[in-house]
Amino acid sequence: MSLDSVKAFFADRAPDIVIIETEASSATVAEAADAHGVEPDQIAKTICVRVGDQAMLVVTAGMRRLDNRKFKDQFAAKPRMLGAEDVASLTGHPVGGVCPFGLATVLPIYCDTSLKAYGEVVPAAGSTNSAIRISPERMAELVGATWVDVCN
Numbered sequence: 001m002s003l004d005s006v007k008a009f010f011a012d013r014a015p016d017i018v019i020i021e022t023e024a025s026s027a028t029v030a031e032a033a034d035a036h037g038v039e040p041d042q043i044a045k046t047i048c049v050r051v052g053d054q055a056m057l058v059v060t061a062g063m064r065r066l067d068n069r070k071f072k073d074q075f076a077a078k079p080r081m082l083g084a085e086d087v088a089s090l091t092g093h094p095v096g097g098v099c100p101f102g103l104a105t106v107l108p109i110y111c112d113t114s115l116k117a118y119g120e121v122v123p124a125a126g127s128t129n130s131a132i133r134i135s136p137e138r139m140a141e142l143v144g145a146t147w148v149d150v151c152n
Contacts, residue, residue, distance in 0.1 A: 002093040005102030006126035019125045027096025027128040029062040036122050044123035046098045048087045049079035057107050061114035064151035071150045096128040100143040109145040
């Protein structure tokens with residue numbers, strides 16, 4: 001279902017974007033980089049975290065990790081990672097296919113500035129073997145994301 005919600009999202013908001021489906025899994029950053037022939041940091045990894053009672057998505061360059069100090073400075077709290085069931089329930093996407101498009105629940109979305117190092121990034125598209133190619137700026141604009149600096 002989640003690939004369908006992503007297809008519907010792009011049909012409505014950006015019909016020029018093509019969803020790429022691969023035979024190989026792209027569930028991890030390394031697998032996705034291999035499947036799409038890009039550097040691991042070009043994979044736009046979407047992380048679902050909770051801050052207090054608020055769940056949110058943070059999209060980062062593939063090899064980056066959240067920096068607890070920067071995150072706390074930005075959001076006044078430490079992030080708590082959500083379990084796979086909660087992630088799937090909130091986003092409508094399975095772990096390994098989580099992306100900021102076609103979400104089951106309206107969530108705040110943040111893009112880390114680490115993505116700006118590349119003219120094109122490759123986020124998942126709702127399944128463990130689908131993705132798109134897009135500029136970080138356009139991705140943020142399409143999903144109404146706020147830019148933050150929360151990674152190491």
